Amino acid sequence: TGHFTYDPGYGSTASTKSAITYIDGDEGVLMYRGYPIEQLAQQSSFLEVAYLLLHGELPNKSQFSGFENDITHHTMMHESHKNFFQGFHHDAHPMAMLAASVASLSAFYHDDLNVDNPEDRKLAAIRLIAKMPTIAAACYRYSIGWPFRYPRNNLEYVTRFLHMMFEVPSEPLELSPTCAKALDLLFILHADHEQNASTSTVRLVGSTGANPYASIAAGITALWGPAHGGANEAVLKMLEEIGSPDKVENAVKRAKDKNDNFRLMGFGHRVYKNFDPRAKIIREMCHKVLAEMGVNDPLLDVAMKLEEAALKDDYFVERKLYPNVDFYSGIIYKALGIPTEMFTVMFAIARTAGWIAHWIEQHETPGSRIGRPRQLYVGAPKRDYASIDKR
């Protein structure tokens, strides 16, 4: 292997040191800044978690209200940013619109932005966390032909987002507290996950000194793939396709067949080889939310049957494939009225907190170098050019 270690997919390469998130894949442990995910899920809020990821400590009351104020101050999109959407065909995928729209923020905030200045980095973080729900809701409303809503800054983060998504003029939006609470919890669980594909992408782009909005937009595109954040959308489509519990057996059979490229979406993880602690929390919450909202979704029966069938199947047991964070999240999003194409956008809103925390950590770390993997060359040896009439 020459001078380099060959490690396809970076299964055993640590690309960086980081003090943000800790995962123990064998034990099913996930902690943000040392706080177990179970405690944060039960007691914290997404905005508090965002503060924790960025600053390393939980905020006290005045720090939190300062942070909330800053976020609230930056929720609006620039008026001309709105025109940007008009260029999309109405049925563009919301993730495509989100990625392009966030990248376009680098066209709004660039001249006076110095990535080496801590204040500028902080402002970029605030802007991103604040504007993401506004942009996300705009993607949705554009896709269904509804006018955009301004952020209602008297509401808190998640409720404000739900208003921008679903509010219709002159008709008050009836939101159950269960709905906002469930979404807040999903955002907490998705907020960070150390060096996953999208976060590593943000860091790689960030390592070149690129604008933070461009770096986060790159993360969004990486998240979109079905092997990563796109899995939540893929899970729901798969459950719908399976359709009823009696068809589950066949799906499991197909997933095991190496000549069939069908995989059980929402199953397996590069790091978790015991269980995904986020999936455990979401599974429980899924039953609770559906019961509280009086929703009876037959897809939940399909999901439960599928989980049961896979967990006792040798193929899945041997390979340590368990339901991951995306397996049950879609059923909850669906119960909240979020359309399937928006699921990965939900993930992106939450993960923005983690991405930007990593981007900041990278810029705060002295001696950070440009990311530049090596390769093992397997192409043609040296040969001589022949003119086209001699080929």
Ligand code: CMC
């Ligand atoms: N269904 C069927 N077989 C699977 C699955 C699955 N979902 N996942 C892995 N395998 C098999 C795979 O075929 C391989 O078998 P063999 O050793 O016989 O060749 C073995 O398990 C190891 O899989 P791998 O692809 O080498 O594992 P990886 O660590 O490279 O991939 C993964 C991890 C999450 C991409 C993969 O498990 C997968 O594609 N899962 C489905 C998509 C999904 O749910 N993604 C969300 C991940 S969690 C949230 C997030 O990151 O956003």
